[in-house]
Amino acid sequence: MSFLNWLKGLKIRLKLLAAFGSVLLLSVLLIIFSITSINKIIYYKSINEQVDGLKLHLETMDVAVKDFMYEGYKLNEFQEIGKNKSIDKFDTALNAANRILSQLENSAELKKFKTASASKNLKLTFDNIDSHFNLLVTLLKKRGFRDFGLEGTLRDAIHKVENSEFEYDKAEMLSLRRHEKDFFLRKDLKYQVEFNNDIEKFKSLLRAKEDADALKVIITNLENYRKQFNDVVEIEKQIGLKETEGIRGEIKNNFETTKPELERFRLSVKADNEKEILQTKIILTVIFGFQLLVGMLMAILYSNLITSPIKEIRSAMQALASGLFPKKLKVFTNEELGQTKSALNQFLDRIAFASQFAMHLGNGNLDAEYDEKFSNDVLAQSIINMQTKLKEAEDQQAKINWANEGAARFNEILKSEGESLSALGDKVLKVLIQYLHCNQGALYIIEKENNQDTIARISTYAYGKTKSVEERLTWGTGLIGQSIIERSTIYIKEIPKDYVKITSGLGEATPRNVLIVPLKQKQLVMGVIELASFQLLENYQVDFVEKIAESIATILSNKRISQETERLLKESQQRANELAHQEEEMRQNAEELQATQEQLERQRMEMHFEIENLKRQLRRYKEEVV
Incomplete structure (x- = not known):
């Protein structure tokens, strides 16, 4: 009870520190063991993967050896410089397998297993396969293919016999070549016996000839031919006439004995690793359960120490959360x-x-x-x-x-579509100036005069008789012209009274604040609204004027389009009347032309008849003269 009372007397911070410190300590211990266990499990998994990789590398070596024995050694690259992709593939797989075996042999965890010594035996087996394969490479390089090695020398010997100047029975030579081909095809030693027997027969037939010098040469070439063929046969015996003979048989036997040994080794390592992983998982589960139980007991203990006052605070907070003031x-x-x-x-x-x-x-x-x-x-x-x-x-x-x-x-x-631009402008200015509480205003539009753009004032508001301004402004003049050229709003605030160089359409009395807004429609300026005020305009008021200016520009554009359409319609009607008149004149001219053509045709026919009469009279005259 003394310990419990001591705990109750601690401040909440110390109570929480004690509670969380205990849980944290257990958690740290659990985390440390978990990390160690997980690393061990990952390590065992990696060992399994490495052993599985050994099997894959062995299969790769087997395939590489077969590829080299059947096709690889025949390539010119190998016969010329002794290199081949199958050899590289074999060496790569062997090196990878040896690295894995070295890692397994030096593994501290693996040494405690009964399979540790098996990795050394496997390494010796892989070294044995390597030595036999290197011997196979050496023999096949020596044997050669086509124009390389012993087979190349054999071809040269054959060509010397075939190209001999001595007359011989070609059938005998063909028989020798057939025995040679049969041996290379079937790898049967009986063809070597038949070959050597036919060589002797061939030599007996040749000795019956009388040309001694030529006979000596061909006999020498035949002996060389037989020697080269027998050398090839001997090296074929070393390589192996069958898969179970010679070095081929040794290599095959190596692979056949290594594969089950490697499989046993893989299964043994896997079993040992899985056992270790299972033990690690069990220990980890037990520790986690113990930590969970201790943590729950400590949580209950410490929570009972501080829940009483917290419940009172919680009740007040719940009432507050419900919308009531406790x-x-x-x-x-x-x-x-x-x-x-x-x-x-x-x-x-x-x-x-x-x-x-x-x-x-x-x-x-x-x-x-x-x-x-x-x-x-x-x-x-x-x-x-x-x-x-x-x-x-x-x-x-x-x-x-x-x-x-x-x-x-x-x-x-x-x-109001029927009103004129001037009347419409007066209404717009009046409402706009009253709504904005401005003092003066004017509305300008751009017109053509003598093929030049001019700025015409069509409406004003709050102008006295003594404050008259020109009806038209020159293009580009003053702030009006600047706003049109720049296609942008100009708002000048607090203009000094003596700043007379700034000219506007409002005349001599320069206002304190001047707002000039172009009437734009799709970047095309139709005119300008100018407002004068002795009080500042807010940004939203300026925006409002700009929107109204866009609407006015649309109205101006529509009216101009309507006027232009009406003008074009009148021009088209006038043009149609002119075309109709021209068409009537052309029709009359065509009728007169047709009448003239008919008269000319009649005259042509009359002249034709007269010419024919004259021709007949001339013929009769000639006949009478004759």
């Missing part, structure tokens, strides 16, 4: 939980004031002030920010409503 908590101690109760009581006071302030905001009282003693906490800052945002939103909504109301007014004005 009674303030009674504080009896000054330790952590007592301090937490005091803080919760302060929090309740802040929440109460914040809720009252939020009610003021909800009732529309956006100018209410927050209590300074609560204004620095996060909740207060959030509510004050919300108050600011509400004011901004209200102001923004007022601007939007103002713009929408103004747009509605101007839509009604701009629907």
